[in-house]
Amino acid sequence: MSFEPAPATARRAVSSLDHRIEAVTGHDVDTLWAYRDCGLLDEAHAALVDRHRELAEAERGVTFYRTLLHRLSSGEFPVDGALLLRIDRTVDQLEQAADARDAVEQRVLAALEPVEDAARTAPGGEAETLSTPDQAALFAIAGGAKLHEHLLTGRLSVTTASGARVPHADLQRLQAAGLVELDTSHPVHAGQPVTLTDVGRAALAAHRRPQQAPVSKPVPVPGAWPTTRTARR
Numbered sequence: 004m005s006f007e008p009a010p011a012t013a014r015r016a017v018s019s020l021d022h023r024i025e026a027v028t029g030h031d032v033d034t035l036w037a038y039r040d041c042g043l044l045d046e047a048h049a050a051l052v053d054r055h056r057e058l059a060e061a062e063r064g065v066t067f068y069r070t071l072l073h074r075l076s077s078g079e080f081p082v083d084g085a086l087l088l089r090i091d092r093t094v095d096q097l098e099q100a101a102d103a104r105d106a107v108e109q110r111v112l113a114a115l116e117p118v119e120d121a122a123r124t125a126p127g128g129e130a131e132t133l134s135t136p137d138q139a140a141l142f143a144i145a146g147g148a149k150l151h152e153h154l155l156t157g158r159l160s161v162t163t164a165s166g167a168r169v170p171h172a173d174l175q176r177l178q179a180a181g182l183v184e185l186d187t188s189h190p191v192h193a194g195q196p197v198t199l200t201d202v203g204r205a206a207l208a209a210h211r212r213p214q215q216a217p218v219s220k221p222v223p224v225p226g227a228w229p230t231t232r233t234a235r236r
């Protein structure tokens with residue numbers, strides 16, 4: 004007799020703080036996780052995503068033991084001493100998982116508060132719009148890039164991990180705008196690392212943020228019953 008719940012397809016657990024994180028960042032959680040993996044988040048947002056991943060893992064533990072407890076009490080197994088002992092043990096494990104989840108949730112809140120404070124005090128103006136070539140260049144650089152000098156021609160260009168090349172003139176323009184930075188501690192013939200600055204990450208993330216479509220009011224159909232009623236006096 005097996006008491007283990009049936010295996011299920013692994014997926015991200017939903018937490019009670021997802022809506023606050025998505026509201027303050029303007030991105031859904033899955034997009035934020037992808038941005039974190041690509042190195043597109045500044046320090047505060049990266050810390051928030053790291054704590055949120057811990058919370059999702061803790062939520063998965065709560066879900067596991069809750070599902071197991073539901074199965075044990077569903078009538079599938081005969082009621083005997085072994086079942087009652089397993090139920091008691093699962094209740095204890097569920098309580099421990101919930102306590103661990105609550106502790107991680109507090110760490111997420113601690114990482115979320117400075118992000119929310121920054122959003123409240125940020126200027127109301129819109130971020131500078133990136134051109135399509137600049138967006139493509141920044142996204143390629145985010146995956147890893149180095150400035151190289153051709154040994155024969157002496158021409159400088161940026162080679163990215165994806166194989167894309169960014170002209171040196173474009174690099175200089177992005178650098179002057181404060182979007183990227185160059186590590187000059189390495190010799191250029193060996194490759195000088197190029198990375199996004201916090202401003203560059205924010206600009207790229209803001210540019211990729213989906214715009215919310217305005218909610219349109221339904222057009223009344225002639226002859227249709229009204230959706231709202233006028234209050235009787």
